Amino acid sequence: MEDGLVKKLEDNTKRIFENMNVKSSYSEITKGKIRSIEPPIIIIPKKQQDSETTKKQVEQKIKPAEISVAVTKIKSAGHASKAHSQYFEEAMNQAIANVAALPGIVGKSIGLPDIHSGYGFAIGNMAAFDMNDPLSVVSPGGVGFDINCGVRLLRTNLYEKDVAPVKENLAQSLFDHIPVGVGSKGIIPMNAKDLEEALEMGMDWSLREGHSWAEDKEHCEEYGRMLNADPAKVSMRAKKRGLPQLGTLGAGNHYVEIQVVDEIFDKWAAAKMGIEEKGQVCVMIHSGSRGFGHQVATDALVEMEKAMKRDKIETNDRQLACARINSKEGQDYLKSMAAAANFAWVNRSSMTFLTRQAFAKQFGMAPDDLDMHVIYDVSHNIAKIEEHIVDGRHKTLLVHRKGSTRAFPPHHPLIPVDYQLTGQPVLIGGTMGTCSYVLTGTLQGMIETFGSTCHGAGRALSRAKSRRNIEYKDVLQKLKDMDIAIRVASPKLVMEEAPESYKNVTDVVDTCHAAGISKKAIKLRPIAVIKG
Amino acid sequence: MSQETYKGLIKYLDALEYPDSQNLNFSNEKTVREIVLWLETNKLKSAKSSVLKGLQSQNSEEWNKHFEEYTGSCGGFSFNSPLEKLHWLLAKALCNEYAKNKQLYNSHAVEKIKASNVPKVVAENPLDRLDYSTQESKDRINELAKLLKITPSPDHLVTLSAVRKVICSRLSLDCAKNPENVIVKGTPFPYKEVPMGKDFKDPSLNEAVKILQLLNIGDIRDLQTKASELIVTKQKATADPKTDTKIGKVGVNGK
Numbered sequence: 001m002e003d004g005l006v007k008k009l010e011d012n013t014k015r016i017f018e019n020m021n022v023k024s025s026y027s028e029i030t031k032g033k034i035r036s037i038e039p040p041i042i043i044i045p046k047k048q049q050d051s052e053t054t055k056k057q058v059e060q061k062i063k064p065a066e067i068s069v070a071v072t073k074i075k076s077a078g079h080a081s082k083a084h085s086q087y088f089e090e091a092m093n094q095a096i097a098n099v100a101a102l103p104g105i106v107g108k109s110i111g112l113p114d115i116h117s118g119y120g121f122a123i124g125n126m127a128a129f130d131m132n133d134p135l136s137v138v139s140p141g142g143v144g145f146d147i148n149c150g151v152r153l154l155r156t157n158l159y160e161k162d163v164a165p166v167k168e169n170l171a172q173s174l175f176d177h178i179p180v181g182v183g184s185k186g187i188i189p190m191n192a193k194d195l196e197e198a199l200e201m202g203m204d205w206s207l208r209e210g211h212s213w214a215e216d217k218e219h220c221e222e223y224g225r226m227l228n229a230d231p232a233k234v235s236m237r238a239k240k241r242g243l244p245q246l247g248t249l250g251a252g253n254h255y256v257e258i259q260v261v262d263e264i265f266d267k268w269a270a271a272k273m274g275i276e277e278k279g280q281v282c283v284m285i286h287s288g289s290r291g292f293g294h295q296v297a298t299d300a301l302v303e304m305e306k307a308m309k310r311d312k313i314e315t316n317d318r319q320l321a322c323a324r325i326n327s328k329e330g331q332d333y334l335k336s337m338a339a340a341a342n343f344a345w346v347n348r349s350s351m352t353f354l355t356r357q358a359f360a361k362q363f364g365m366a367p368d369d370l371d372m373h374v375i376y377d378v379s380h381n382i383a384k385i386e387e388h389i390v391d392g393r394h395k396t397l398l399v400h401r402k403g404s405t406r407a408f409p410p411h412h413p414l415i416p417v418d419y420q421l422t423g424q425p426v427l428i429g430g431t432m433g434t435c436s437y438v439l440t441g442t443l444q445g446m447i448e449t450f451g452s453t454c455h456g457a458g459r460a461l462s463r464a465k466s467r468r469n470i471e472y473k474d475v476l477q478k479l480k481d482m483d484i485a486i487r488v489a490s491p492k493l494v495m496e497e498a499p500e501s502y503k504n505v506t507d508v509v510d511t512c513h514a515a516g517i518s519k520k521a522i523k524l525r526p527i528a529v530i531k532g
Numbered sequence: 533m534s535q536e537t538y539k540g541l542i543k544y545l546d547a548l549e550y551p552d553s554q555n556l557n558f559s560n561e562k563t564v565r566e567i568v569l570w571l572e573t574n575k576l577k578s579a580k581s582s583v584l585k586g587l588q589s590q591n592s593e594e595w596n597k598h599f600e601e602y603t604g605s606c607g608g609f610s611f612n613s614p615l616e617k618l619h620w621l622l623a624k625a626l627c628n629e630y631a632k633n634k635q636l637y638n639s640h641a642v643e644k645i646k647a648s649n650v651p652k653v654v655a656e657n658p659l660d661r662l663d664y665s666t667q668e669s670k671d672r673i674n675e676l677a678k679l680l681k682i683t684p685s686p687d688h689l690v691t692l693s694a695v696r697k698v699i700c701s702r703l704s705l706d707c708a709k710n711p712e713n714v715i716v717k718g719t720p721f722p723y724k725e726v727p728m729g730k731d732f733k734d735p736s737l738n739e740a741v742k743i744l745q746l747l748n749i750g751d752i753r754d755l756q757t758k759a760s761e762l763i764v765t766k767q768k769a770t771a772d773p774k775t776d777t778k779i780g781k782v783g784v785n786g787k
Binding site for chain 1: 719721722723726727728729745749752753756759760761763764766767770771772773774775776777779780782
């Protein structure tokens with residue numbers, strides 16, 4: 001490291017310790033009972049991206065060492081936020097810094113508390129690029145392979161006491177309705193023409209076909225449809241992979257969970273979401289665009305490598321393949337990504353339909369009598385064009401959120417009318433057997449993190465490490481001990497998703513709450529899990 | 533055929549100056565064929581010669597086939613009965629007529645007629661003859677407001693329009709019969725604690741902005757409800773959700 005940087009780090013440490021009134025070093029703090037979760041770290045490029053000098057320099061390779069690191073969140077809000085970025089894993093720091101060096105980035109590259117390593121951007125990293133800067137880029141690595149992976153939460157008017165006796169049956173019924181697992185195929189008949197329409201229309205397709213309710217669309221990010229989607233920009237291969245997979249859960253960390261409300265932190269926000277008291281039953285669906293999104297991302301990466309050579313864009317990491325937003329490759333990617341996002345919304349809508357069927361059969365009541373409304377549907381792997389105020393100026397930005405959830409504040413025009421007073425609901429899925437949370441967006445988040453917050457627990461162990469270290473039988477036994485009904489398509493892979501493989505979601509959420517970038521509203525506890 | 537459809541057809545034919553339009557029997561297929569041919573030769577003039585020939589052979593059994601082709605070539609949709617087709621053709625002919633002499637017809641438009649009659653209307657409405665600027669009307673308006681528990685505005689005309697709003701919505705016959713349809717049952721919400729995005733540094737101004745925000749939310753909710761209702765109406769025609777467990781696989785490894 002350069003001397004200047006070291007000095008800056010030292011200065012920052014001093015400043016933080018003074019502000020927090022802590023007189024011990026980090027290692028001394030962590031010896032105690034303090035949780036080692038970092039607050040959001042914000043890395044500001046050394047030179048302001050607006051300056052003419054920077055604009056001239058972006059074609060040259062920018063070294064991360066030339067970027068100053070500044071911690072802007074200093075809050076004495078419990079132990080969770082006392083640990084800070086300077087001690088953050090070196091590799092993660094490097095990944096965030098690499099993103100901060102991309103051309104056209106505005107303000108800062110932000111790492112959220114659930115950050116872990118990913119392809120290109122780290123998962124839990126968000127960055128915004130100026131749409132009006134001709135040099136700005138879009139990067140598929142900043143969206144991820146599972147485009148529009150997201151979480152949807154349905155409420156019911158049932159309570160734990162109604163569901164507990166039939167928990168196993170209900171879990172089985174869900175398992176009998178929703179296709180899960182690697183290579184699973186959907187049970188909603190579709191042909192190539194239907195797929196084309198679904199890619200263009202998103203949830204409007206589900207509405208037309210009758211899989212969704214009109215109110216579902218209201219409570220969905222982007223109203224369940226990205227208008228710039230163009231199926232013509234999607235490769236035949238992606239469509240072939242996607243067609244049979246529509247309406248399937250998939251594998252990995254995707255799941256459908258029956259959850260009960262464990263704690264209400266904000267009763268007013270909860271009431272707006274139709275959550276009245278503890279014990280109320282909800283259903284959480286976590287899924288994405290399956291093989292379709294993966295293929296769209298793969299295709300784009302190939303195209304972009306060529307575009308980078310042509311336009312002489314250099315990045316610090318080969319995985320950060322990107323293209324100018326205004327280039328053909330950039331535009332094509334945005335259009336095909338939007339189609340993949342629509343695919344994911346149709347996918348979640350189809351599973352919502354199947355979930356409602358399963359509940360209706362089990363309880364012998366119509367889904368609307370069970371009040372099975374969608375509370376909200378968030379997307380945590382996506383790039384969107386949004387309006388933000390940066391340094392007092394209005395700007396149109398392309399916001400990449402990878403493993404990061406949009407969290408818009410109250411009165412934001414893009415959030416549903418029902419949540420205008422509470423702020424956008426943010427759904428944070430835990431891992432198998434751990435809690436999930438509903439947060440709400442805040443004004444502070446809008447100002448500091450472009451209206452973004454964390455997305456989940458965040459991996460602590462790699463998949464391979466989990467497989468080596470944890471026995472799948474132990475995982476299943478543990479869930480059984482916790483009285484959670486579980487149905488898994490491939491049990492031998494279950495240890496990859498064991499709670500031990502992840503950071504503690506409560507710590508992650510507490511950190512975001514303490515940092516003020518989102519506000520805790522509801523805590524949910526699982527009672528049944530369906531997994532791939 | 534309903535009386536209304538009958539009247540509609542007669543009205544259209546009358547407007548197109550079809551000879552003897554008041555004495556027609558639409559249940560007679562011959563009449564329909566005659567009208568179609570008359571429409572094509574005098575008004576629409578869009579058929580290909582082969583189709584026109586077909587339409588001219590009024591007694592031919594092939595006539596209906598040619599008619600089908602004819603409406604298709606005019607850009608028609610699928611219809612349930614020949615009368616529906618005729619109705620549509622007549623409307624199209626009227627559109628053409630209107631397009632030809634747009635300016636002439638527009639000079640007789642309802643708005644213009646109304647505009648030219650304004651002074652007359654005023655004279656007929658007794659309320660328009662009242663002088664609202666007198667102290668007496670101001671006092672009476674404020675009394676009325678007090679009775680209806682409305683906070684009076686310094687501008688008595690604003691108060692009057694608020695009075696009107698309350699009377700029309702809350703004291704209507706509809707509301708008296710089914711109050712739950714009109715009176716919104718809200719749940720309390722501590723709206724004062726919600727950050728509004730900007731502090732105007734003046735408590736009363738802030739309060740006013742919050743009230744405006746709430747009113748705006750109410751308006752958007754209404755709009756959203758209407759949008760959702762529209763979607764539901766459309767869904768009645770399009771929705772037909774199906775599943776087929778044979779094409780996929782469910783309940784793997786489950787039991």
